[in-house]
Amino acid sequence: MESWANLDFHLDLSGPGGLRHRLTASLREAVRSARLPPGTRLPASRSLAADLGIARNTVAEAYAELVAEGWLTARQGSGTVVAQRVEPPPPKTRRVIGPAVQFDLSESAPDVTEFPRTEWIRSTRRALTAAPAEAFGPGDPQGRIELRTALAEYLARARGVRADPERIVVCSGFADGIRMFNRLLKPPVVVEEYGLQFHQSLWTATEPLLVDEHGANTEQLPDDRRAVVLTPAHQFPLGGPLHPRRRASAVEWARRVGGVVLEDDYDGEFRYDRQPVGAVQGLDPEHVVYLGTSSKALSPALRIAWMVLPDRFVDPILALKTDREQYISMLDQLTLADFLECGAYDSHVRRMRLEYQRRRDRLVEAVSPYVKVSGIAAGMHAVLETPHDEAIVQMARERGIEVSPLSWFRHEQSDDDRTGIVISFGQPAFPRALPLFTEVLAACC
Numbered sequence: 001m002e003s004w005a006n007l008d009f010h011l012d013l014s015g016p017g018g019l020r021h022r023l024t025a026s027l028r029e030a031v032r033s034a035r036l037p038p039g040t041r042l043p044a045s046r047s048l049a050a051d052l053g054i055a056r057n058t059v060a061e062a063y064a065e066l067v068a069e070g071w072l073t074a075r076q077g078s079g080t081v082v083a084q085r086v087e088p089p090p091p092k093t094r095r096v097i098g099p100a101v102q103f104d105l106s107e108s109a110p111d112v113t114e115f116p117r118t119e120w121i122r123s124t125r126r127a128l129t130a131a132p133a134e135a136f137g138p139g140d141p142q143g144r145i146e147l148r149t150a151l152a153e154y155l156a157r158a159r160g161v162r163a164d165p166e167r168i169v170v171c172s173g174f175a176d177g178i179r180m181f182n183r184l185l186k187p188p189v190v191v192e193e194y195g196l197q198f199h200q201s202l203w204t205a206t207e208p209l210l211v212d213e214h215g216a217n218t219e220q221l222p223d224d225r226r227a228v229v230l231t232p233a234h235q236f237p238l239g240g241p242l243h244p245r246r247r248a249s250a251v252e253w254a255r256r257v258g259g260v261v262l263e264d265d266y267d268g269e270f271r272y273d274r275q276p277v278g279a280v281q282g283l284d285p286e287h288v289v290y291l292g293t294s295s296k297a298l299s300p301a302l303r304i305a306w307m308v309l310p311d312r313f314v315d316p317i318l319a320l321k322t323d324r325e326q327y328i329s330m331l332d333q334l335t336l337a338d339f340l341e342c343g344a345y346d347s348h349v350r351r352m353r354l355e356y357q358r359r360r361d362r363l364v365e366a367v368s369p370y371v372k373v374s375g376i377a378a379g380m381h382a383v384l385e386t387p388h389d390e391a392i393v394q395m396a397r398e399r400g401i402e403v404s405p406l407s408w409f410r411h412e413q414s415d416d417d418r419t420g421i422v423i424s425f426g427q428p429a430f431p432r433a434l435p436l437f438t439e440v441l442a443a444c445c
């Protein structure tokens with residue numbers, strides 16, 4: 001077992017907050033970033049306290065807090081040791097050698113060539129002209145009130161969210177928003193058995209929840225857990241909506257156990273067969289955190305997203321947002337507020353809905369002789385059910401097309417054996433790649 005005693009180890013205790021808080025944060029960071037790898041034995045609290053010139057109790061309390069959070073383990077006889085983490089699956093590796101990726105259809109992403117530049121410039125001009133002098137000051141970690149007000153109106157109208165500007169916090173993408181919750185929610189956190197690898201990597205431990213044709217099986221949420229991350233409008237990546245009974249049971253569970261549902265509404269506006277179903281948050285705003293993003297409707301490069309929080313989370317989240325670096329540019333926020341208010345956001349979403357619907361129809365028509373397309377008509381990606389996933393990924397690669405095997409999205413503790421291909425039809429390359437990809441299917445299936 002590696003022991004810290006043999007290592008020259010730097011702990012940064014500068015920054016805001018009390019000494020115990022700073023020590024805990026510094027140790028947590030060292031474990032999370034693997035500067036202290038799993039299995040490393042930490043010095044006894046007495047000797048670390050002597051090294052740092054601080055009270056032994058301060059060290060003991062910091063250790064106890066990190067044990068409670070699951071970062072460290074304390075065992076009689078073997079001291080305090082960095083916990084064995086459930087490592088997230090390795091990141092998707094891009095091919096290093098071989099033909100270049102000409103058509104990248106592996107990420108569920110919008111067609112960024114359609115970014116509404118003219119309308120965005122108009123909104124920027126109006127926002128900049130109307131911005132009060134105070135807007136050029138240090139800024140509000142919660143986000144500009146103009147944007148929070150515009151979002152509250154939009155989310156209530158378009159997504160059935162019960163939103164009050166005081167409960168909205170603007171963040172730098174969904175990723176930034178949910179990352180803050182890894183400081184507030186104790187692991188293990190329940191996640192859908194298929195999903196973003198990113199969700200799994202946020203907590204020291206996550207547990208998979210089965211997903212079937214009715215979405216995640218929220219009736220099986222364990223009473224000894226307190227948090228679940230769901231994609232109710234359009235399960236990512238399998239593509240089903242959460243059944244109304246399951247929506248209700250997620251909320252009933254959260255009420256019963258005093259827990260919280262983290263609702264990832266990443267592409268909720270993009271439903272093509274009928275009106276989008278409203279957010280689960282509308283059922284119980286005190287037990288659901290709603291997370292929305294501009295990444296699908298506009299561009300993932302804007303890095304603007306929003307959380308609508310239960311009252312009890314507003315202050316703790318704002319306390320985590322004290323660093324200036326976590327603010328979104330004031331000008332982008334005011335521009336988006338104007339863009340929402342003048343109706344440009346709605347028009348753009350409506351126009352893109354038609355475009356994505358057309359593309360999905362073309363995909364279904366082209367591939368249906370070979371594979372079944374699962375999931376509802378929604379979003380910017382689809383799952384093709386096939387046992388020939390590996391052969392398809394390989395041959396597509398040889399033709400310069402990158403698609404993802406469904407297994408990339410599977411939780412490592414899930415024993416589900418579905419196989420398939422996740423393909424994005426949002427990407428600008430999709431129309432040109434489709435005939436080539438269809439040839440690959442014809443050869444493999």
Ligand SMILES: Cc1ncc(COP(=O)(O)O)c(C=O)c1O
Pocket residue numbers: 108172173174175176196231236264266293294295300305
């Ligand atoms: C399931 C899911 N949630 C959320 C997001 C949005 O993330 P962000 O707002 O950080 O760009 C994505 C983007 O790809 C996604 O696929």
